Amino acid sequence: MSVRVVFCEECRDEVSYTVEEKEMTGTIRGVQYHYIGREAKCANCGAYVDVEEISESNLKALYDVYRKENGIVSLEKIRAIPERYDIGKRPLSILLGWGEHTFTRYADGDIPTRQYSETLNRLFDDPAYYLSILEENKGRLMSQQTYEKSYKAVSALIGNNGMLDGKISEVVAYLLNQCEDITPLALQKSLYYIQGFFYAFFKKYIFVEDCEAWAHGPVYRDIYARYSDYHFDPISKVESFDSSIFTAQEKAILDSVIQNICCYSGKILEDFTHSESPWINTRGDLPDGASSNKIIDKHMIGDYFMKIKEQYGMNSPRDIQLYTKAVFASL
Structure with missing residues (x-):
C-alpha cells in the first residue's frame, strides 16, 4: 500500500x-x-x-x-520491436508499407486490427520473418545507414543456417556445460522450465522461440532437430563456456533450474509437464501419444508459472525447489 x-x-x-x-x-x-x-x-x-x-x-x-x-498483440511486444531490430518507429512503419505514423500510434496504445496484430506478433517472435521484410522492402527506407543498422541487429539474432541462434542456443550450451548426462528429452523440459520461471520472476520471456505440445511434453523444434541423433543417449558435454554473457537475472534462473530440475531424468520431467495446464490445455482432446505441432502460447506459460510462484510463496529463484519437490512427491 x-x-x-x-x-x-x-x-x-x-x-x-x-x-x-x-x-x-x-x-x-x-x-x-x-x-x-x-x-x-x-x-x-x-x-x-x-x-x-x-x-x-x-x-x-x-x-x-x-x-x-481477443488475441491482440501486447503493448510491451509492440514497443520492444524497434529496439529489437534497431530501427525507428517511422522507418519501421514505412518498411512495412503502412502509413508513416501507424506504428507510432500502436506503440502509443492504439489497438491494432487483427491483421496488423498478427503481423506485429510475428515480427517480434520471428527475426527471420523480419529479415525477409527488410530485404524485400529496403528500397523504401530513406537511408542506407538505417538499413545497415537494422540488418546488423537482426543478423545477430539469426544463425548461419537460417534458424534462430540467439539466447536459446547460449542457454543450451550452458546446460550442456553444467549438467551431467542430459538427454534430448531432459534438455527440452529444462528449456521449458527456464522460460516459465524466468517470466514468473522477471515478467519477460528469455526466449523468442515457441515450444510445441508434442506427445512427450513441450518441445522446441529447432533444438530437437539439432540433437535428434542422440535419441535417448546423453548429449555430448560442452567442455568450456563463458557464463558472463548472461545477466544476473538470467544466471539465477539457469543455475536454479540446473540444480532443482536437471537433477531429474527426462522421463520424470515429461511426467511433470504432463501434469501442468499449458501442455494439457494446448493438447486438448488429442489421444495419448498422438503427434501435434500445436504451439503452447507464451502467455499461457507465463501465467501458469506466475501462479506457481505465488502458490508456493517463492521469493527467489532458489525456491523453485519447493515446486519440483512437491510435484515429484505427487507422481
Whole structure:
C-alpha cells in the first residue's frame, strides 16, 4: 500500500490517500471485461479521489485484458520491436508499407486490427520473418545507414543456417556445460522450465522461440532437430563456456533450474509437464501419444508459472525447489 498527497473534493484540502487493488469492470466496444485495478481513497474521510497515474494504470490494465482475451498483440511486444531490430518507429512503419505514423500510434496504445496484430506478433517472435521484410522492402527506407543498422541487429539474432541462434542456443550450451548426462528429452523440459520461471520472476520471456505440445511434453523444434541423433543417449558435454554473457537475472534462473530440475531424468520431467495446464490445455482432446505441432502460447506459460510462484510463496529463484519437490512427491 502506498501513501501520497492529492486534493480531496470532500475535505477541500490536500490530503494523503491510500491505494488498494480491487476487481474492476470496464467496457470496450460494447463488451464488459473484468480486470484487477487500483482505487485511491482519502485517508481522512474515505472518499474516492482522482489520481491521474492510477486512472491511466487502470485503463492500461483494462486494455491489457482486452488484448489478451481477443488475441491482440501486447503493448510491451509492440514497443520492444524497434529496439529489437534497431530501427525507428517511422522507418519501421514505412518498411512495412503502412502509413508513416501507424506504428507510432500502436506503440502509443492504439489497438491494432487483427491483421496488423498478427503481423506485429510475428515480427517480434520471428527475426527471420523480419529479415525477409527488410530485404524485400529496403528500397523504401530513406537511408542506407538505417538499413545497415537494422540488418546488423537482426543478423545477430539469426544463425548461419537460417534458424534462430540467439539466447536459446547460449542457454543450451550452458546446460550442456553444467549438467551431467542430459538427454534430448531432459534438455527440452529444462528449456521449458527456464522460460516459465524466468517470466514468473522477471515478467519477460528469455526466449523468442515457441515450444510445441508434442506427445512427450513441450518441445522446441529447432533444438530437437539439432540433437535428434542422440535419441535417448546423453548429449555430448560442452567442455568450456563463458557464463558472463548472461545477466544476473538470467544466471539465477539457469543455475536454479540446473540444480532443482536437471537433477531429474527426462522421463520424470515429461511426467511433470504432463501434469501442468499449458501442455494439457494446448493438447486438448488429442489421444495419448498422438503427434501435434500445436504451439503452447507464451502467455499461457507465463501465467501458469506466475501462479506457481505465488502458490508456493517463492521469493527467489532458489525456491523453485519447493515446486519440483512437491510435484515429484505427487507422481
